[in-house]
Amino acid sequence: xxxxxxxxxxxxxxxxxxxxxxxxxxxxxxxxxxxxxxxxxxxxxxxxxxxxxxxxxxxxxxxxxxxxxxxxxxxxxxxxxxxxxxxxxxxxxxxxxxxxxxxxxxxxxxxxxxxxxxxxxxxxxxxxxxxxxxxxxxxxxxxxxxxxxxxxxxxxxxxxxxxxxxxxxxxxxxxxxxxxxxxxxxxxxxxxxxxxxxxxxxxxxxxxxxxxxxxxxxxxxxxxxxxxxxxxxxxxxxxxxxxxxxxxxxxxxxxxxxxxxxxxxxxx
Amino acid sequence: xxxxxxxxxxxxxxxxxxxxxxxxxxxxxxxxxxxxxxxxxxxxxxxxxxxxxxxxxxxxxxxxxxxxxxxxxxxxxxxxxxxxxxxxxxxxxxxxxxxxxxxxxxxxxxxxxxxxxxxxxxxxxxxxxxxxxxxxxxxxxxxxxxxxxxxxxxxxxxxxxxxxxxxxxxxxxxxxxxxxxxxxxxxxxxxxxxxxxxxxxxxxxxxxxxxxxxxxxxxxxxxxxxxxxxxxxxxxxxxxxxxxxxxxxx
Numbered sequence: 001x002x003x004x005x006x007x008x009x010x011x012x013x014x015x016x017x018x019x020x021x022x023x024x025x026x027x028x029x030x031x032x033x034x035x036x037x038x039x040x041x042x043x044x045x046x047x048x049x050x051x052x053x054x055x056x057x058x059x060x061x062x063x064x065x066x067x068x069x070x071x072x073x074x075x076x077x078x079x080x081x082x083x084x085x086x087x088x089x090x091x092x093x094x095x096x097x098x099x100x101x102x103x104x105x106x107x108x109x110x111x112x113x114x115x116x117x118x119x120x121x122x123x124x125x126x127x128x129x130x131x132x133x134x135x136x137x138x139x140x141x142x143x144x145x146x147x148x149x150x151x152x153x154x155x156x157x158x159x160x161x162x163x164x165x166x167x168x169x170x171x172x173x174x175x176x177x178x179x180x181x182x183x184x185x186x187x188x189x190x191x192x193x194x195x196x197x198x199x200x201x202x203x204x205x206x207x208x209x210x211x212x213x214x215x216x217x218x219x220x221x222x223x224x225x226x227x228x229x230x231x232x233x234x235x236x237x238x239x240x241x242x243x244x245x246x247x248x249x250x251x252x253x254x255x256x257x258x259x260x261x262x263x264x265x266x267x268x
Numbered sequence: 269x270x271x272x273x274x275x276x277x278x279x280x281x282x283x284x285x286x287x288x289x290x291x292x293x294x295x296x297x298x299x300x301x302x303x304x305x306x307x308x309x310x311x312x313x314x315x316x317x318x319x320x321x322x323x324x325x326x327x328x329x330x331x332x333x334x335x336x337x338x339x340x341x342x343x344x345x346x347x348x349x350x351x352x353x354x355x356x357x358x359x360x361x362x363x364x365x366x367x368x369x370x371x372x373x374x375x376x377x378x379x380x381x382x383x384x385x386x387x388x389x390x391x392x393x394x395x396x397x398x399x400x401x402x403x404x405x406x407x408x409x410x411x412x413x414x415x416x417x418x419x420x421x422x423x424x425x426x427x428x429x430x431x432x433x434x435x436x437x438x439x440x441x442x443x444x445x446x447x448x449x450x451x452x453x454x455x456x457x458x459x460x461x462x463x464x465x466x467x468x469x470x471x472x473x474x475x476x477x478x479x480x481x482x483x484x485x486x487x488x489x490x491x492x493x494x495x496x497x498x499x500x501x502x503x504x505x506x507x508x509x510x511x512x513x514x515x516x517x518x
Contacts, residue, residue, distance in 0.1 A: 037330055073414060091414055098411035101511040102429045111425060115416040145512020163415065 020086065022167050022199040023049035023072055028081035029224075030067050041067040043224030044081070049167070049199050051087070054190075056210035056217045057203045058253065060261050064225025065203040069169045072201060087199075090167035091160040095175050097152035099144040105131070105155050106140035112162035130158040133192065150181035154188070161192070168193075170202045174209070183241060186212055190237065207257065208250045212241040217253060221260045228260050229253075355391045355398070363388030363449040367456055381453040388449035389442035396438015400431025433507050440500040447492060 030042040042064040049055050057065050070076035071083050073092045099108050106127050113123045131137055134154040144152055153173060160168060170189075174182040190213060193200055204210050210217045214233055221228040231253060235245045317337050323329075324336040335343075366384045374380040404427050412426035428435075454466020463471070465488055472480035508514045 037332065075410060075413060094407060096407055098407045100408060112415050115421065143510055143512060
Protein backbone atom coordinates (compact mmCIF):
# COMPACT_ATOMS: atom_id res chain seq x y z
CA UNK A 1 0.00 0.00 0.00
CA UNK A 2 1.41 3.35 -0.93
CA UNK A 3 1.01 6.30 1.36
CA UNK A 4 1.53 9.02 -1.15
CA UNK A 5 -0.94 7.79 -3.66
CA UNK A 6 -1.25 10.75 -5.93
CA UNK A 7 0.88 13.64 -6.90
CA UNK A 8 -1.26 16.76 -7.06
CA UNK A 9 -0.81 17.41 -10.76
CA UNK A 10 -1.16 13.97 -12.27
CA UNK A 11 -3.70 11.97 -10.34
CA UNK A 12 -6.71 14.23 -9.96
CA UNK A 13 -7.84 14.55 -13.55
CA UNK A 14 -7.89 10.78 -14.03
CA UNK A 15 -9.53 10.09 -10.72
CA UNK A 16 -12.32 12.60 -10.96
CA UNK A 17 -12.86 13.12 -14.63
CA UNK A 18 -16.05 15.09 -15.10
CA UNK A 19 -17.23 14.42 -11.57
CA UNK A 20 -17.24 18.08 -10.52
CA UNK A 21 -16.24 19.16 -7.03
CA UNK A 22 -15.09 17.15 -4.05
CA UNK A 23 -17.92 18.56 -1.94
CA UNK A 24 -21.07 20.28 -3.17
CA UNK A 25 -23.57 21.85 -0.84
CA UNK A 26 -26.74 23.02 -2.53
CA UNK A 27 -28.98 25.33 -0.47
CA UNK A 28 -28.14 23.26 2.59
CA UNK A 29 -29.91 24.23 5.80
CA UNK A 30 -29.86 22.76 9.26
CA UNK A 31 -32.51 23.51 11.84
CA UNK A 32 -32.32 22.14 15.38
CA UNK A 33 -35.57 21.84 17.28
CA UNK A 34 -39.02 22.85 16.04
CA UNK A 35 -41.51 25.67 16.39
CA UNK A 36 -40.60 28.67 18.50
CA UNK A 37 -37.41 27.06 19.82
CA UNK A 38 -36.02 26.20 16.40
CA UNK A 39 -32.41 27.20 15.91
CA UNK A 40 -31.25 27.81 12.37
CA UNK A 41 -27.65 26.69 12.63
CA UNK A 42 -26.99 26.73 8.90
CA UNK A 43 -29.22 28.57 6.47
CA UNK A 44 -29.24 28.08 2.73
CA UNK A 45 -25.55 27.52 2.16
CA UNK A 46 -24.37 26.67 -1.34
CA UNK A 47 -20.73 25.84 -1.57
CA UNK A 48 -18.35 23.84 -3.74
CA UNK A 49 -15.00 22.54 -2.61
CA UNK A 50 -12.75 21.75 -5.54
CA UNK A 51 -10.52 18.67 -5.61
CA UNK A 52 -7.21 19.54 -4.01
CA UNK A 53 -8.50 22.83 -2.66
CA UNK A 54 -7.59 24.18 0.76
CA UNK A 55 -10.72 25.95 1.94
CA UNK A 56 -11.02 27.81 5.24
CA UNK A 57 -14.33 28.65 6.90
CA UNK A 58 -14.16 31.60 9.27
CA UNK A 59 -16.83 33.05 11.48
CA UNK A 60 -17.76 34.11 14.99
CA UNK A 61 -18.98 31.52 17.43
CA UNK A 62 -22.43 30.20 16.66
CA UNK A 63 -22.06 30.56 12.90
CA UNK A 64 -22.72 26.88 12.30
CA UNK A 65 -19.18 26.04 11.20
CA UNK A 66 -19.14 22.77 13.05
CA UNK A 67 -22.62 21.87 11.86
CA UNK A 68 -21.47 22.46 8.32
CA UNK A 69 -18.50 20.14 8.81
CA UNK A 70 -20.63 17.49 10.46
CA UNK A 71 -22.96 17.52 7.47
CA UNK A 72 -20.04 17.10 5.06
CA UNK A 73 -18.63 14.32 7.27
CA UNK A 74 -22.00 12.54 7.17
CA UNK A 75 -22.45 12.78 10.94
CA UNK A 76 -25.43 15.08 10.48
CA UNK A 77 -28.09 15.34 7.79
CA UNK A 78 -29.23 18.66 6.34
CA UNK A 79 -32.83 19.63 7.13
CA UNK A 80 -33.16 21.04 3.63
CA UNK A 81 -31.01 21.03 0.53
CA UNK A 82 -28.34 18.53 -0.37
CA UNK A 83 -24.78 17.70 0.56
CA UNK A 84 -22.84 15.72 -2.01
CA UNK A 85 -19.42 14.28 -1.33
CA UNK A 86 -17.30 12.58 -3.98
CA UNK A 87 -14.20 10.52 -3.51
CA UNK A 88 -15.08 8.46 -0.47
CA UNK A 89 -15.96 9.22 3.10
CA UNK A 90 -14.23 12.34 4.41
CA UNK A 91 -12.22 12.18 7.57
CA UNK A 92 -12.65 14.64 10.40
CA UNK A 93 -10.14 16.08 12.85
CA UNK A 94 -11.57 17.69 15.97
CA UNK A 95 -10.29 20.44 18.21
CA UNK A 96 -9.47 17.75 20.75
CA UNK A 97 -7.24 14.98 19.41
CA UNK A 98 -9.94 12.44 20.43
CA UNK A 99 -7.38 9.66 20.69
CA UNK A 100 -8.48 6.47 22.41
CA UNK A 101 -6.78 6.58 25.82
CA UNK A 102 -6.65 2.79 26.17
CA UNK A 103 -4.54 2.36 23.02
CA UNK A 104 -0.93 3.27 22.39
CA UNK A 105 -0.07 5.84 19.72
CA UNK A 106 0.65 3.00 17.29
CA UNK A 107 -2.57 1.17 18.03
CA UNK A 108 -4.59 4.37 17.66
CA UNK A 109 -3.31 4.78 14.12
CA UNK A 110 -3.54 1.04 13.54
CA UNK A 111 -7.24 1.01 14.42
CA UNK A 112 -8.02 3.24 11.44
CA UNK A 113 -6.30 0.70 9.19
CA UNK A 114 -7.94 -2.26 10.90
CA UNK A 115 -11.37 -0.72 10.35
CA UNK A 116 -10.47 -0.41 6.69
CA UNK A 117 -9.73 -4.16 6.71
CA UNK A 118 -6.06 -3.76 5.81
CA UNK A 119 -4.03 -6.93 6.31
CA UNK A 120 -2.27 -7.22 9.62
CA UNK A 121 0.99 -7.93 7.81
CA UNK A 122 0.87 -4.60 5.97
CA UNK A 123 -0.39 -2.52 8.85
CA UNK A 124 2.78 -2.39 10.93
CA UNK A 125 4.78 -0.88 8.11
CA UNK A 126 2.05 1.60 7.18
CA UNK A 127 1.71 2.76 10.79
CA UNK A 128 5.47 3.28 10.87
CA UNK A 129 5.51 5.46 7.78
CA UNK A 130 2.44 7.43 8.91
CA UNK A 131 4.12 8.24 12.21
CA UNK A 132 7.21 9.22 10.27
CA UNK A 133 5.15 11.61 8.16
CA UNK A 134 4.01 13.48 11.28
CA UNK A 135 7.50 13.28 12.85
CA UNK A 136 6.55 10.93 15.64
CA UNK A 137 8.89 8.04 14.92
CA UNK A 138 9.91 6.51 18.22
CA UNK A 139 6.73 7.51 20.03
CA UNK A 140 4.62 4.59 18.82
CA UNK A 141 4.58 2.69 22.07
CA UNK A 142 3.62 5.70 24.21
CA UNK A 143 0.14 6.20 25.59
CA UNK A 144 -1.60 9.38 24.34
CA UNK A 145 -1.44 11.06 27.76
CA UNK A 146 2.35 10.82 27.70
CA UNK A 147 2.54 13.19 24.72
CA UNK A 148 2.23 16.97 24.52
CA UNK A 149 -0.88 18.60 23.05
CA UNK A 150 0.77 19.26 19.69
CA UNK A 151 2.07 15.70 19.45
CA UNK A 152 -1.36 14.31 20.24
CA UNK A 153 -2.90 16.41 17.49
CA UNK A 154 -0.24 15.04 15.12
CA UNK A 155 -1.23 11.50 16.09
CA UNK A 156 -4.80 12.48 15.26
CA UNK A 157 -3.59 13.71 11.86
CA UNK A 158 -1.69 10.44 11.29
CA UNK A 159 -4.82 8.50 12.21
CA UNK A 160 -6.86 10.59 9.79
CA UNK A 161 -4.28 10.04 7.03
CA UNK A 162 -4.53 6.29 7.68
CA UNK A 163 -8.09 6.46 6.43
CA UNK A 164 -6.81 7.42 3.00
CA UNK A 165 -9.67 9.84 2.66
CA UNK A 166 -9.50 12.33 -0.17
CA UNK A 167 -11.27 14.95 1.86
CA UNK A 168 -9.91 16.11 5.19
CA UNK A 169 -12.21 18.13 7.43
CA UNK A 170 -10.62 20.00 10.30
CA UNK A 171 -12.74 21.55 13.05
CA UNK A 172 -10.58 24.20 14.76
CA UNK A 173 -7.84 21.59 15.03
CA UNK A 174 -5.19 23.88 16.52
CA UNK A 175 -7.45 26.08 18.64
CA UNK A 176 -6.23 24.57 21.89
CA UNK A 177 -2.51 24.79 21.10
CA UNK A 178 0.09 27.45 21.83
CA UNK A 179 1.17 29.79 19.01
CA UNK A 180 4.55 28.14 18.46
CA UNK A 181 3.15 24.63 18.16
CA UNK A 182 0.37 25.92 15.96
CA UNK A 183 2.89 27.53 13.64
CA UNK A 184 4.79 24.23 13.27
CA UNK A 185 1.59 22.34 12.60
CA UNK A 186 0.59 24.84 9.91
CA UNK A 187 3.80 24.00 8.08
CA UNK A 188 3.14 20.29 8.49
CA UNK A 189 -0.45 20.39 7.35
CA UNK A 190 0.53 22.45 4.33
CA UNK A 191 3.30 20.00 3.46
CA UNK A 192 1.02 16.97 3.87
CA UNK A 193 -1.63 18.64 1.76
CA UNK A 194 0.88 19.38 -1.00
CA UNK A 195 2.24 15.82 -0.84
CA UNK A 196 -1.04 13.95 -0.83
CA UNK A 197 -3.30 16.22 -2.82
CA UNK A 198 -6.44 15.85 -0.75
CA UNK A 199 -9.05 18.56 -0.35
CA UNK A 200 -9.16 20.27 3.02
CA UNK A 201 -12.03 22.10 4.66
CA UNK A 202 -10.56 23.87 7.65
CA UNK A 203 -12.76 25.61 10.20
CA UNK A 204 -11.24 28.26 12.42
CA UNK A 205 -12.09 31.48 14.21
CA UNK A 206 -8.50 32.65 13.77
CA UNK A 207 -8.50 34.80 10.61
CA UNK A 208 -4.69 34.91 10.35
CA UNK A 209 -4.55 31.14 10.48
CA UNK A 210 -7.09 30.98 7.67
CA UNK A 211 -5.09 33.39 5.50
CA UNK A 212 -1.88 31.51 6.29
CA UNK A 213 -3.32 28.24 4.99
CA UNK A 214 -6.19 28.68 2.56
CA UNK A 215 -6.64 28.87 -1.19
CA UNK A 216 -9.98 30.48 -0.42
CA UNK A 217 -11.48 31.87 2.77
CA UNK A 218 -15.22 31.85 3.31
CA UNK A 219 -16.70 34.13 5.92
CA UNK A 220 -19.85 32.90 7.63
CA UNK A 221 -22.39 35.05 9.42
CA UNK A 222 -23.85 34.05 12.77
CA UNK A 223 -27.33 32.70 13.58
CA UNK A 224 -28.25 31.65 11.04
CA UNK A 225 -24.97 30.57 9.48
CA UNK A 226 -24.86 31.98 5.96
CA UNK A 227 -22.06 32.76 3.56
CA UNK A 228 -21.30 36.44 4.13
CA UNK A 229 -18.25 36.87 1.94
CA UNK A 230 -15.70 34.95 -0.03
CA UNK A 231 -12.00 35.77 -0.41
CA UNK A 232 -9.90 33.97 -3.03
CA UNK A 233 -6.24 34.09 -2.01
CA UNK A 234 -3.30 34.45 -4.35
CA UNK A 235 -0.54 35.01 -1.83
CA UNK A 236 2.26 32.69 -2.99
CA UNK A 237 3.26 29.74 -0.86
CA UNK A 238 5.10 29.09 1.34
CA UNK A 239 3.48 31.78 3.47
CA UNK A 240 4.46 32.95 6.92
CA UNK A 241 1.75 33.81 9.39
CA UNK A 242 3.66 36.99 10.33
CA UNK A 243 4.20 38.16 6.75
CA UNK A 244 2.74 41.57 5.73
CA UNK A 245 0.56 40.15 2.92
CA UNK A 246 -1.04 37.68 5.29
CA UNK A 247 -1.46 40.43 7.86
CA UNK A 248 -3.06 42.86 5.39
CA UNK A 249 -5.63 40.40 4.12
CA UNK A 250 -6.34 39.16 7.64
CA UNK A 251 -7.05 42.76 8.67
CA UNK A 252 -9.46 43.15 5.75
CA UNK A 253 -11.30 39.93 6.56
CA UNK A 254 -11.40 40.79 10.26
CA UNK A 255 -12.99 44.16 9.46
CA UNK A 256 -15.67 42.36 7.43
CA UNK A 257 -16.14 39.88 10.28
CA UNK A 258 -16.62 42.78 12.73
CA UNK A 259 -19.42 44.14 10.54
CA UNK A 260 -21.09 40.76 10.57
CA UNK A 261 -20.82 40.54 14.32
CA UNK A 262 -22.27 44.05 14.67
CA UNK A 263 -25.23 43.17 12.47
CA UNK A 264 -26.09 39.93 14.11
CA UNK A 265 -24.65 40.18 17.60
CA UNK A 266 -22.44 37.52 19.05
CA UNK A 267 -24.04 34.54 20.67
CA UNK A 268 -21.92 33.06 23.36
CA UNK B 269 -71.42 11.23 76.88
CA UNK B 270 -73.47 12.28 79.95
CA UNK B 271 -73.50 10.05 83.00
CA UNK B 272 -76.81 8.30 83.54
CA UNK B 273 -77.55 6.60 86.87
CA UNK B 274 -79.23 3.50 85.34
CA UNK B 275 -78.49 -0.14 86.38
CA UNK B 276 -75.25 -1.46 85.09
CA UNK B 277 -76.46 -4.07 82.52
CA UNK B 278 -78.81 -1.61 80.87
CA UNK B 279 -76.14 1.01 80.79
CA UNK B 280 -73.80 -1.47 79.26
CA UNK B 281 -76.36 -2.32 76.65
CA UNK B 282 -77.00 1.32 75.98
CA UNK B 283 -73.34 1.99 75.81
CA UNK B 284 -73.09 -0.85 73.30
CA UNK B 285 -75.93 0.58 71.24
CA UNK B 286 -74.44 4.00 71.60
CA UNK B 287 -71.21 2.65 70.43
CA UNK B 288 -72.93 1.17 67.39
CA UNK B 289 -74.59 4.47 66.74
CA UNK B 290 -71.40 6.38 67.32
CA UNK B 291 -69.41 4.25 64.92
CA UNK B 292 -70.41 6.04 61.77
CA UNK B 293 -69.59 9.53 62.95
CA UNK B 294 -66.28 8.25 64.34
CA UNK B 295 -65.37 6.61 61.03
CA UNK B 296 -66.36 9.75 59.22
CA UNK B 297 -64.20 11.75 61.56
CA UNK B 298 -61.24 9.44 60.83
CA UNK B 299 -61.62 10.01 57.11
CA UNK B 300 -61.90 13.67 57.89
CA UNK B 301 -58.80 13.50 60.05
CA UNK B 302 -56.84 11.76 57.28
CA UNK B 303 -58.14 14.28 54.80
CA UNK B 304 -57.36 17.22 57.01
CA UNK B 305 -53.81 16.03 57.50
CA UNK B 306 -53.47 15.12 53.83
CA UNK B 307 -54.95 18.11 52.04
CA UNK B 308 -52.20 20.60 52.88
CA UNK B 309 -49.71 18.15 51.41
CA UNK B 310 -51.83 17.52 48.34
CA UNK B 311 -52.37 21.26 47.99
CA UNK B 312 -48.66 21.92 48.39
CA UNK B 313 -47.81 19.38 45.71
CA UNK B 314 -50.57 20.81 43.53
CA UNK B 315 -49.28 24.36 43.97
CA UNK B 316 -45.75 23.29 43.16
CA UNK B 317 -46.97 21.53 40.01
CA UNK B 318 -49.09 24.54 39.07
CA UNK B 319 -46.25 27.03 39.59
CA UNK B 320 -43.96 24.70 37.66
CA UNK B 321 -46.41 24.49 34.77
CA UNK B 322 -47.04 28.25 34.84
CA UNK B 323 -43.30 28.89 34.67
CA UNK B 324 -43.16 26.61 31.64
CA UNK B 325 -46.15 28.34 30.04
CA UNK B 326 -44.56 31.70 30.74
CA UNK B 327 -41.38 30.62 28.93
CA UNK B 328 -39.31 31.44 31.97
CA UNK B 329 -36.58 29.26 30.43
CA UNK B 330 -36.57 27.47 27.07
CA UNK B 331 -38.60 24.29 27.17
CA UNK B 332 -35.62 22.02 26.54
CA UNK B 333 -33.86 23.47 29.59
CA UNK B 334 -36.88 23.57 31.85
CA UNK B 335 -39.46 20.96 30.82
CA UNK B 336 -42.95 20.87 32.29
CA UNK B 337 -44.21 18.40 34.90
CA UNK B 338 -45.91 16.27 32.25
CA UNK B 339 -42.65 15.74 30.40
CA UNK B 340 -40.76 15.09 33.63
CA UNK B 341 -43.21 12.47 34.87
CA UNK B 342 -43.32 10.76 31.48
CA UNK B 343 -39.54 10.55 31.69
CA UNK B 344 -39.71 9.19 35.24
CA UNK B 345 -42.20 6.55 34.14
CA UNK B 346 -39.98 5.60 31.21
CA UNK B 347 -36.99 5.23 33.56
CA UNK B 348 -39.02 3.07 35.92
CA UNK B 349 -40.27 0.96 33.06
CA UNK B 350 -36.87 0.19 31.57
CA UNK B 351 -34.48 -2.46 32.76
CA UNK B 352 -32.03 -0.16 34.49
CA UNK B 353 -34.16 0.42 37.56
CA UNK B 354 -34.89 -3.30 37.74
CA UNK B 355 -31.14 -4.00 37.84
CA UNK B 356 -30.68 -1.42 40.59
CA UNK B 357 -33.66 -2.82 42.45
CA UNK B 358 -32.18 -6.30 42.31
CA UNK B 359 -28.92 -4.89 43.58
CA UNK B 360 -30.51 -3.28 46.62
CA UNK B 361 -32.19 -6.54 47.55
CA UNK B 362 -29.93 -8.41 49.98
CA UNK B 363 -28.94 -11.56 48.14
CA UNK B 364 -29.30 -13.62 51.32
CA UNK B 365 -33.04 -13.04 50.93
CA UNK B 366 -32.89 -15.34 47.90
CA UNK B 367 -31.69 -18.32 49.95
CA UNK B 368 -35.04 -19.72 51.11
CA UNK B 369 -36.29 -19.69 47.52
CA UNK B 370 -33.02 -21.11 46.23
CA UNK B 371 -33.17 -23.94 48.78
CA UNK B 372 -36.76 -24.72 47.80
CA UNK B 373 -35.89 -24.79 44.12
CA UNK B 374 -32.43 -26.36 44.16
CA UNK B 375 -32.56 -28.15 47.57
CA UNK B 376 -29.57 -28.04 49.86
CA UNK B 377 -27.00 -28.13 47.13
CA UNK B 378 -24.10 -26.21 45.75
CA UNK B 379 -26.38 -25.04 42.95
CA UNK B 380 -28.44 -23.15 45.52
CA UNK B 381 -25.34 -21.31 46.71
CA UNK B 382 -24.19 -20.69 43.18
CA UNK B 383 -27.61 -19.30 42.28
CA UNK B 384 -27.52 -16.82 45.14
CA UNK B 385 -23.89 -15.85 44.55
CA UNK B 386 -24.56 -15.14 40.88
CA UNK B 387 -27.71 -13.21 41.70
CA UNK B 388 -25.78 -11.17 44.22
CA UNK B 389 -22.94 -10.33 41.86
CA UNK B 390 -24.68 -9.98 38.49
CA UNK B 391 -26.57 -6.71 39.10
CA UNK B 392 -23.44 -4.92 40.32
CA UNK B 393 -21.47 -6.10 37.30
CA UNK B 394 -24.30 -5.26 34.90
CA UNK B 395 -24.68 -1.83 36.49
CA UNK B 396 -20.97 -1.15 36.13
CA UNK B 397 -21.07 -2.09 32.47
CA UNK B 398 -24.26 -0.17 31.69
CA UNK B 399 -23.08 2.97 33.44
CA UNK B 400 -19.72 2.68 31.70
CA UNK B 401 -21.47 2.49 28.34
CA UNK B 402 -23.67 5.45 29.27
CA UNK B 403 -20.65 7.57 30.08
CA UNK B 404 -18.53 7.00 26.98
CA UNK B 405 -17.39 10.50 25.93
CA UNK B 406 -19.44 11.52 22.85
CA UNK B 407 -16.26 12.83 21.22
CA UNK B 408 -14.74 9.33 21.22
CA UNK B 409 -17.94 7.94 19.72
CA UNK B 410 -17.78 10.54 16.96
CA UNK B 411 -14.08 9.84 16.39
CA UNK B 412 -14.93 6.15 16.12
CA UNK B 413 -17.74 6.83 13.68
CA UNK B 414 -15.46 8.93 11.49
CA UNK B 415 -13.00 6.02 11.43
CA UNK B 416 -15.79 3.70 10.34
CA UNK B 417 -16.62 2.07 13.67
CA UNK B 418 -20.39 1.74 13.53
CA UNK B 419 -22.75 -0.82 15.05
CA UNK B 420 -20.99 -3.91 16.38
CA UNK B 421 -17.59 -2.47 15.48
CA UNK B 422 -18.31 0.63 17.55
CA UNK B 423 -18.96 -1.64 20.55
CA UNK B 424 -15.91 -3.77 19.89
CA UNK B 425 -13.43 -0.96 19.32
CA UNK B 426 -14.81 2.07 21.14
CA UNK B 427 -17.70 1.58 23.54
CA UNK B 428 -16.59 -1.54 25.43
CA UNK B 429 -12.95 -0.48 25.85
CA UNK B 430 -14.12 2.96 26.97
CA UNK B 431 -16.52 1.35 29.44
CA UNK B 432 -13.89 -1.01 30.82
CA UNK B 433 -12.86 1.01 33.92
CA UNK B 434 -16.47 1.26 35.03
CA UNK B 435 -16.98 -2.43 34.25
CA UNK B 436 -13.96 -3.24 36.42
CA UNK B 437 -15.51 -1.20 39.23
CA UNK B 438 -18.69 -3.23 38.81
CA UNK B 439 -16.69 -6.47 38.93
CA UNK B 440 -15.05 -5.37 42.16
CA UNK B 441 -18.39 -4.56 43.70
CA UNK B 442 -19.83 -7.79 42.33
CA UNK B 443 -17.03 -9.74 43.93
CA UNK B 444 -17.79 -8.15 47.30
CA UNK B 445 -21.48 -9.05 47.00
CA UNK B 446 -20.65 -12.57 45.83
CA UNK B 447 -18.18 -13.18 48.63
CA UNK B 448 -20.69 -12.05 51.25
CA UNK B 449 -23.50 -14.17 49.93
CA UNK B 450 -21.15 -17.14 49.60
CA UNK B 451 -20.26 -16.92 53.30
CA UNK B 452 -23.89 -16.50 54.29
CA UNK B 453 -24.84 -19.38 52.04
CA UNK B 454 -22.23 -21.70 53.47
CA UNK B 455 -23.55 -20.99 56.95
CA UNK B 456 -27.08 -21.89 55.89
CA UNK B 457 -26.49 -24.63 53.36
CA UNK B 458 -24.13 -27.35 54.43
CA UNK B 459 -23.18 -29.55 51.57
CA UNK B 460 -22.62 -33.05 52.84
CA UNK B 461 -19.08 -34.25 53.08
CA UNK B 462 -17.37 -31.03 52.09
CA UNK B 463 -16.38 -28.43 54.59
CA UNK B 464 -16.62 -24.93 53.23
CA UNK B 465 -15.31 -21.92 55.07
CA UNK B 466 -18.75 -21.00 56.36
CA UNK B 467 -19.30 -24.54 57.61
CA UNK B 468 -15.88 -24.60 59.31
CA UNK B 469 -16.77 -21.33 60.98
CA UNK B 470 -20.08 -22.64 62.28
CA UNK B 471 -18.74 -26.02 63.37
CA UNK B 472 -15.93 -24.30 65.27
CA UNK B 473 -18.63 -22.44 67.19
CA UNK B 474 -20.64 -25.62 67.83
CA UNK B 475 -17.54 -27.45 69.05
CA UNK B 476 -16.55 -24.56 71.32
CA UNK B 477 -13.31 -24.32 69.32
CA UNK B 478 -12.98 -20.57 69.69
CA UNK B 479 -9.35 -20.35 68.50
CA UNK B 480 -10.49 -22.26 65.40
CA UNK B 481 -13.37 -19.80 64.99
CA UNK B 482 -10.96 -16.88 65.11
CA UNK B 483 -8.56 -18.62 62.75
CA UNK B 484 -11.34 -19.17 60.19
CA UNK B 485 -12.42 -15.54 60.48
CA UNK B 486 -8.84 -14.45 59.83
CA UNK B 487 -8.71 -16.69 56.74
CA UNK B 488 -11.95 -15.15 55.43
CA UNK B 489 -10.63 -11.65 56.07
CA UNK B 490 -7.30 -12.35 54.38
CA UNK B 491 -8.95 -13.84 51.28
CA UNK B 492 -11.12 -10.72 51.06
CA UNK B 493 -8.16 -8.37 51.37
CA UNK B 494 -6.02 -10.33 48.90
CA UNK B 495 -8.68 -10.43 46.19
CA UNK B 496 -9.71 -6.83 46.73
CA UNK B 497 -6.34 -5.14 46.90
CA UNK B 498 -4.11 -7.50 44.97
CA UNK B 499 -6.34 -8.62 42.13
CA UNK B 500 -8.64 -5.61 41.70
CA UNK B 501 -6.24 -3.04 43.11
CA UNK B 502 -3.50 -4.03 40.68
CA UNK B 503 -5.89 -4.20 37.72
CA UNK B 504 -7.42 -0.82 38.51
CA UNK B 505 -4.07 0.83 38.98
CA UNK B 506 -2.87 -0.58 35.68
CA UNK B 507 -5.92 0.74 33.83
CA UNK B 508 -5.63 4.16 35.45
CA UNK B 509 -1.95 4.41 34.63
CA UNK B 510 -2.56 3.42 31.03
CA UNK B 511 -5.32 5.99 30.67
CA UNK B 512 -3.15 8.64 32.29
CA UNK B 513 -5.49 9.09 35.25
CA UNK B 514 -2.60 8.80 37.72
CA UNK B 515 1.03 9.79 37.42
CA UNK B 516 3.07 6.84 36.23
CA UNK B 517 5.49 5.75 38.92
CA UNK B 518 8.90 5.68 37.32
